[in-house]
Amino acid sequence: MMRDPAPLITQAHERVRDFHGSAIGKSKYELITPALVIDRDVLVGNLAYMQSRLLELHARLRGHVKNHKSPHVARLQLEHGAFGLCCATVWEAIVMVRAGADDILIANQLVNPGKRRAAALLAREARVTVNVDDPGDAAGLSAAAVEAGSTLGILVEVDTGMHRAGVDSPEEALAVARAVQQLPNLRMDGLSGYEGHCSLEMDHDARHAKQEAAMRYFVEVADYLEANGVPCPILSAAGTATAFWTGSNPRITELQLGSYAAMDDYHYLMEPRFHKATTAVVTVISRRKDRVVLDLGKKTFGSAEVGSIAAHPRIFGHEDLKPYRFDEEHATYEADESCTLKVGDVVDFHLGYTPFAVNYFDAYHVVGDGVVTDIWPIMPRGPLHGGLLPALEAGH
């Protein structure tokens, strides 16, 4: 179910429309560059395709938002088959509840006291579920929920091969789950086991083999808990590169993919059934005999390190140009005299891996047929809470 967006969202939308609104109605090539562009038709096409595939999948869709950080995209996900949302941070969760979502998984450990308090306060308004892998963290969440008078859902995170957070064995999962069961104001809901290591494997068959091994282990952990009297009604996993395989596993109850919506060059290499909706528009600011220089660099598109697997940032129509170097504010490509690019040219740009760029901009320019139709805020921006915690404590 979806509520109307709260003032936190509508005011931010008004603010970015105020900041960038003079661009509405213009061609994207008339924007001040670099500008972040999202093609609404491509976006909705991806969402509709995923929705159509859900009919054949056993698992439900929980749309992840960390890669787009957009309340508007999140609402479209909910309108296209997602029953709830998934976040990487509690600040994203606050924004998405204010955007109208009523069921949020923070697929991450909170630990920090300010973050636990924020989740517990938010759980008074929406169904909030959090990952844990440590009994001490569970006790901290319980104390925060007791103080707030709320209940937090808990998924025990299982390391299915990614080697980040997550318990390492069925025995450890059982110990954490039993600790959760005994703590007040926590609801032991099941397991979370994102197989993110599979998304670093570009080979289709090797990726599938890793995915199968990860989910086999994940289900074994669930079986062990249930055999020991701890029910696991929720088993949550998957990313865009493994969604259809993991979603076909009859034991997995929900999928937590996000890149499928706005996509990028990196994920397109693994899942070409979704198309790239997020790009940038940039300007050539210097043309030398043997190179061209653009007005965006690593401060804009990120480190480009993930995208080094043939999904590095590139110029539309000039994809063959070899990067010479990426600096903070400049991207320089080797270009001989046969390249027609000249100073002042405004061109489309492949961002490679979009979450870094999204994290840096304050808004998307929404386009249809190359014309700007709206400005959507990116929320929350950056690593800080931006006042979301004090606002939550003040009750708005």
Add this chain to the structure above:
Amino acid sequence: MGLRDPERLITDVHERVRAQYAPALGRASDELTTPALLLDLPILRANLELMADGLRDVPTALRAHVKVHKSPHIARLQIERGATGVGCATVWEAIVMARAGIEDVFVINEVVGDERTRALALLAREVDVKTAVDDTVQVDGLSRAAVAASSTIGILIDVDEGMHRCGVASADEALPLARHIAKSPGLRFLGLTGYEGHCSLEFDRDKRYAMADEAMAKLTGIAATLAANGLPCQIVSAAGTGTWEVTSRYPGVTEIQPGSYATMDGHHRKLDPRFGWAVTVLASVISRRPDRIVTDAGSKTVGASHGVLKGWDLDVYRFDEEHSIFVVDDRTSLATGERVEILCNYTPFAISYFEAYHVIEDGVVTDVWPVMPRGPESRWLLDALERGE
């Protein structure tokens, strides 16, 4: 050039971030909500002092580059400690710095596009504005904008001294461009700018200084050719934190444009360890496994896939977007919930993601300073400028 009081554009944002992070004021840094960007103010001040000392015996001016820190507050401290003006990478940074009270701003970059040139020309009605060019296309755009705004923009020709980014490659290219600038209305030809950024990738000091000398020979040689042709260079600007000392002593260089010396990072401390580490990222350990720890500051926070935990000798296992993972064994006592400080190899990426610094003195948060401007596109700053705000 002096320092005026900061205007509303700056003070309003300062008040907003102070209000948003008010619970942090007066707290010890290990009580903060993480991740947080920490600025150790005494270390910053010592860095500014060290640079002032290093330039005491030379006539070379200091133009403090602000793209690293993006802080109106730090820029003002730089001016108070002897910088004659600031260097910026974008026109949006220039607008912010002018609103911070700084009267000499140099956008050390090629400015292309109607709205950006208009922003620069409007700003030149209020303060001394300079920018760099390497092509007549940029010159003509700036000239049109300056005429329309009835202002004058100072122009320096960008010289490629070996970095191979923007910049003219030779005196043969510089001379006709300088003549074109000199006869363009609304523009004033001031001289040359040339950042020897390729030297900052060489960690051997002697080799680096030899490379810098070679770059300066090229830059001052082009300046001499222009002077011999009736186009004297009032300003010859160069250098970064890796070459400030040698370049500031090169005859004919009139100003240096370093920025990292103020806040520093791992890369620049390898180049010049006399400057102290003033900016770090505070994180929490959110998961402790037998062989690794996971913190809540990943590549979306530090802007890179590497970093060092202050006080711990740990290898990086992996950086994900929202997590950094370090290799540990039983001897590492770090537990879930503990705070750690991440030393970034290169801080500009981290800073550009944050909206504010937590300013630390003696381990306690004493202020919250905004990062401005945030993000690459800042139409609102142009609109504010056009409204006269």
